[in-house]
Amino acid sequence: xxxxxxxxxxxxxxxxxxxxxxxxxxxxxxxxxxxxxxxxxxxxxxxxxxxxxxxxxxxxxxxxxxxxxxxxxxxxxxxxxxxxxxxxxxxxxxxxxxxxxxxxxxxxxxxxxxxxxxxxxxxxxxxxxxxxxxxxxxxxxxxxxxxxxxxxxxxxxxxxxxxxxxxxxxxxxxxxxxxxxxxxxxxxxxxxxxxxxxxxxxxxxxxxxxxxxxxxxxxxxxxxxxxxxxxxxxxxxxxxxxxxxxxxxxxxxxxxxxxxxxxxxxxxxxxxxxxxxxxxxxxxxxxxxxxxxxxxxxxxxxxxxxxxxxxxxxxxxxxxxxxxxxxxxxxxxxxxxxxxxxxxxxxxxxxxxxxxxxxxxxxxxxxxxxxxxxxxxxxxxxxxxxxxxxxxxxxxxxxxxxxxxxxxxxxxxxxxxxxxxxxxxxxxxxxxxxxxxxxxxxxxxxxxxxxxxxxxxxxxxxxxxxxxxxxxxxxxxxxxxxxxxxxxxxxxxxxxxxxxxxxxxxxxxxxxxxxxxxxxxxxxxxxxxxxxxxxxxxxxxxxxxxxxxxxxxxxxxxxxxxxxxxxxxxxxxxxxxxx
RNA sequence: GGUGCGGUAGUUCAGUUUGGUUAGAAUGCCGGCCUGUCACGCCGGAGGUCGAGGGUUCGAGCCCCUUCCGCACCGCCA
Numbered sequence: 329x330x331x332x333x334x335x336x337x338x339x340x341x342x343x344x345x346x347x348x349x350x351x352x353x354x355x356x357x358x359x360x361x362x363x364x365x366x367x368x369x370x371x372x373x374x375x376x377x378x379x380x381x382x383x384x385x386x387x388x389x390x391x392x393x394x395x396x397x398x399x400x401x402x403x404x405x406x407x408x409x410x411x412x413x414x415x416x417x418x419x420x421x422x423x424x425x426x427x428x429x430x431x432x433x434x435x436x437x438x439x440x441x442x443x444x445x446x447x448x449x450x451x452x453x454x455x456x457x458x459x460x461x462x463x464x465x466x467x468x469x470x471x472x473x474x475x476x477x478x479x480x481x482x483x484x485x486x487x488x489x490x491x492x493x494x495x496x497x498x499x500x501x502x503x504x505x506x507x508x509x510x511x512x513x514x515x516x517x518x519x520x521x522x523x524x525x526x527x528x529x530x531x532x533x534x535x536x537x538x539x540x541x542x543x544x545x546x547x548x549x550x551x552x553x554x555x556x557x558x559x560x561x562x563x564x565x566x567x568x569x570x571x572x573x574x575x576x577x578x579x580x581x582x583x584x585x586x587x588x589x590x591x592x593x594x595x596x597x598x599x600x601x602x603x604x605x606x607x608x609x610x611x612x613x614x615x616x617x618x619x620x621x622x623x624x625x626x627x628x629x630x631x632x633x634x635x636x637x638x639x640x641x642x643x644x645x646x647x648x649x650x651x652x653x654x655x656x657x658x659x660x661x662x663x664x665x666x667x668x669x670x671x672x673x674x675x676x677x678x679x680x681x682x683x684x685x686x687x688x689x690x691x692x693x694x695x696x697x698x699x700x701x702x703x704x705x706x707x708x709x710x711x712x713x714x715x716x717x718x719x720x721x722x723x724x725x726x727x728x729x730x731x732x733x734x735x736x737x738x739x740x741x742x743x744x745x746x747x748x749x750x751x752x753x754x755x756x757x758x759x760x761x762x763x764x765x766x767x768x769x770x771x772x773x774x775x776x777x778x779x780x781x782x783x784x785x786x787x788x789x790x791x792x793x794x795x796x797x798x799x800x801x802x803x804x805x806x807x808x809x810x811x812x813x814x815x816x817x818x819x820x821x822x823x824x825x826x827x828x829x830x831x832x833x834x835x836x837x838x839x840x841x842x843x844x845x846x847x848x849x850x851x852x853x854x855x856x857x858x859x860x861x862x863x864x865x866x867x868x869x870x871x872x873x874x875x876x877x878x879x880x881x882x883x884x885x886x887x888x889x890x891x892x893x894x895x896x897x898x899x900x901x902x903x904x905x906x907x
Numbered sequence: 908g909g910u911g912c913g914g915u916a917g918u919u920c921a922g923u924u925u926g927g928u929u930a931g932a933a934u935g936c937c938g939g940c941c942u943g944u945c946a947c948g949c950c951g952g953a954g955g956u957c958g959a960g961g962g963u964u965c966g967a968g969c970c971c972c973u974u975c976c977g978c979a980c981c982g983c984c985a
Contacts, residue, residue, distance in 0.1 A: 359948090360941040375945070386935090401943050409945085426936065428917055432946095436918055436934065440977055493985035513985085540984040541908095661910060662981045752985095765985045823985095878978065 330391060336372020340410040342396045347413060349374060350391040350421065352451065353384050354431065364412075367392070368431075370456050374408045375399070378415035387424035387431065387448075393417045446874055446884045458870045461580065462859045466533055468576045469553055476568060478529040478555070483518035485511055485535070490833055493765065494538035497548070500899040511537035514852060517837050519556040520767060520809060523848040524840045528558035533855060544867040545801070545857055548880050553804070553858070556850030562792040562808055565849050566591075566744055569804075573742065573796065581862060583740055590743040597745050598715065602636075602722020604748075607800030609741045610734035612638050614721045615699040617709070626686040628667070632711035636721050637671075639701035640728045644672040646706055651682075658710065658724055665720045669709035673701045681707075726800060735799070737864035742798045748807075750774075750791040751822065753783065759824040760786060764793045766819050767837075768807040779818065786822060796853065803858050806851020813841040 331350040338347065351369035365376040365384065376392055384390055394413040403409030429437025431451045442449040449455055470480070489496045489510035496510035512518075514536050522530045532554045539548060557565060570589045577583040590608070597606050600613045618635045629635050646654075651670055658665040671681040671692055679692045701707050708724060710717050729735050750770050751760040762768060768791045770778040777785035793807035810816045816838050820830035830838065859871035869875040876882050896903065 355945080357944050357947060358941085359944060362942045362944085364944050364947090366945075373945095377943085379942075399943080401945085403945055406945085426917075428935095430918080430935075438919070438977085440914095441918070443977095490985090494983085516985095538984060541982085543984090544979070546984070660981090664981090762985050768985095879976085883977095 334371035335367050335369040335374040336407065338374055338396055338408055338411055338413070340398060343398050343411060345396045346393070347396055348391065348393050349376075349413060350389070352424075352431075353386055353388045353390060355386070356384060367413075368451075372408060373406060375403075375412040376415050377412045378418075380415065380418075382415070382418050384418070384420065385424065385426065387427050388420060389422040389424065391419040391421055440883075443875075443877060443883050450873065455870060458859070458863055458865075459873060461863050462855075462871050464580045465576055465859055465862065466855075468579050469531075469533065469572065472572045472575045473529075473531045473555070476529065476571075478531045479527055480532055481522060481527060481530050482532060483512070483515040483522075483534070487512050487518075488833070494540050497537045497539045500901055502899055505900045513538050514552060515554050516765065516767065517834075519554060519850060520837065520845075520848065521840055523556055523558045523809075523811075524843065524845045526558075526846075528846070528848075530557075530850075531555040542876070542878050542880060544869070545860065547856065547868065547872065547875055549876075550868075550872075551855040553853040553855050554850075555806075555852065556848060558846040558848040560808075560847070560849055562746070562794065562849065565806065565808075565851060566746075566794060569796070569851060569853075570742075570744070576858075576862070577740065585740060585742055591746050592743055593747040594745055594749065595747065598718055602718040602720070602725065603800070604745055605795065605797045605800055605802040606722075606743075606745075607726060607729065607735065607741070608743060609736065609739050609799060610729050610732075611700075612640065612725050612729060612734075613700075614638055614718060614725065617695050617698055620691065620695050620698060621687065624686055624691070626683055628669075629711055632717075634714035634717050635709065635711040636717055637695065637699045637707050637709040638721055638725050638728070639696070639699040640706045640708060641702070641732065642704050643706035643728075643732075644674055644704045646670075646672070654708070657727070658720065663720055663723050664716075665710050665724075666712065669711075671695060671701075671707035671709065673703055673705050673707065675704050677703050737799075737861075740798060740861075742796065742803075745795040745797055746793075747771075747790050748793040748795075749787070750778070750789040750793075751786055753787060760822055762819070762823060764791060764805065764807050766823055766825075767809045767816070768793050769810045769815065778822070792849070794851070796851070798861055801857060801861060802854075803861065804851055804853030806849065808847070808849035811841060811845040811847050813838050813845075816841055 329348065332348045335349055335351045349367055351367045354366040354368040354373060357364040362377065362379050363382055366373050367376055367390070376394065392413060392415050394415045396411050397414050399410060399412050427448050428441055428445060429435050429448070431448060433453055435442060435449070435452060486499060486509040489498060489508065494513050496513065498508040498510050501507045501509060515532060515534055519530055534552055534554050535549055536552050537549050540546070542548065555569065557568065574585055574587065577585050592606070594604055597604055602614050614636050616634065616636050621629050621635055623630060655668040657663065658668050669682050671679060673679055673696050679689050679696065681687070681692055696707055699707055710720050710724070749763050750768060752763045754761055770789045771792055774789045777789045780786065791807055793805065795805035796803050810819060817830065820834065856868040856871055860866065860868045863871065874882065874884065881887065
């Protein structure tokens, strides 16, 4: 027996017991004739004490036999702080090199070095808590969905490359020279085929792959909670999965979220928040003021299709320098605004703006009222094309919300965004793209427009599509699907995918729909993001045991890496990379 | 593909504006002292291709060019 107890469980009530502990040496404190050792495992830290000479170093793996005793000097900061183990014998199970950074709550190491020694970083309590939360949430999901009659069914990882969407990771086939598998961006088509097969409640916690550039919240391989149901309408899907989120919040965090969850149409989200994933922890809504300020001789406004504003609480005292800094901020390419107009509503109610010579105080006051600015608030105005300007105001709103401390990670404001447009026109390629994905069905009442050839008609088609949004992050989304072969063919036609191409890429699913496909719909959550947000973080890396860096590299195992010429030959691959 | 910030002891950073003696601090590491520490304390010590390559200069961590790497963001991510 290596241990009788873990390093986190002994208490004053255990005093007098003979115990055996095993773990890693966190810290050694020598005080002349006596030595204190902090022994750590994933359950906690227990202090060891001895008057013998012991030779141990940081991160050595040791086993000690000793007696639990009450401490003379207690430490209220740690759960085991009332006791210590008086060492009888120490056995060194394994020595360790001195780690390149400290294995503590807050490490002295930077991200780079910690990534290279990920297995050491994972010893730290914050990372262990993160992975424990992930585990807890996965358990909650399985318990809830199992209780609702869902079956977890695995789908293949070696599948077929598809045209729409993200870039695929591909895998060469040795047995089929010159041909490739693709790794799934999501099990979308398979889960729909499972619906055709009659497995009417499916879910899977499944790895997905997308070969796109990375971010703090984007990894090339990531995990989805993938779900699909048959014989359901949008209402059924939303109820089922807000129930799942509710039990996750309740059982993992002890947080109650509203029942039912708020819902907002995509159009309202864009108009009021300038984003399809609004952070509704705070107000500061966007208001259109075009009708109030146009036609007064200010050419910048007069030549704009849309003029909108937000009221930033308590910022009327911003200095010229602060306003200039904000102006530069919105003019950065990442935001892309041409300039920034401000209206200060002073504490005494008087108004001062950067456009005073074009507007009367009454006109500016009307603007302040429209945007719900109170005395002491700062009104920020942007103008230009409608959706673009709303998006810029949305970005500015998030920035100001952050600066004012209105984005508390311990506050949770989930909601559904519904009624998405089905299609999105792209000027560059002069074609429609599926806003969600090409298997999303138009709303039944919009089908007449879906079969029209007019661009304006197609643009107003809405879908029974929905996103689950939390604190400004899209955590999941889904839709009611097309289950009719003709409608699916029509979708490919609208998207400019030829009959031949559709047949080659998606023939299997169009064909399946001819054999009695039930009405169905579902959704998928980004599990890594769910974990990060539940943990109050913005980066998902801490919630993945072995993540990749910005360049998609695993710096610990140093992958990707070159392969032998022999392997290349076997796979019929030729390198075009110049050495 | 683009923008910004960064790369200097094992680690985290200062030093770069204005080129000039032997490149500093903290922490970690090693040695000594210390019987109630828990960020232990005190004394001493070792430890540097200043990311790489090239250039300017009497002289480069610092200036110029090229390049590699990390982080954040934009594009991209149906």
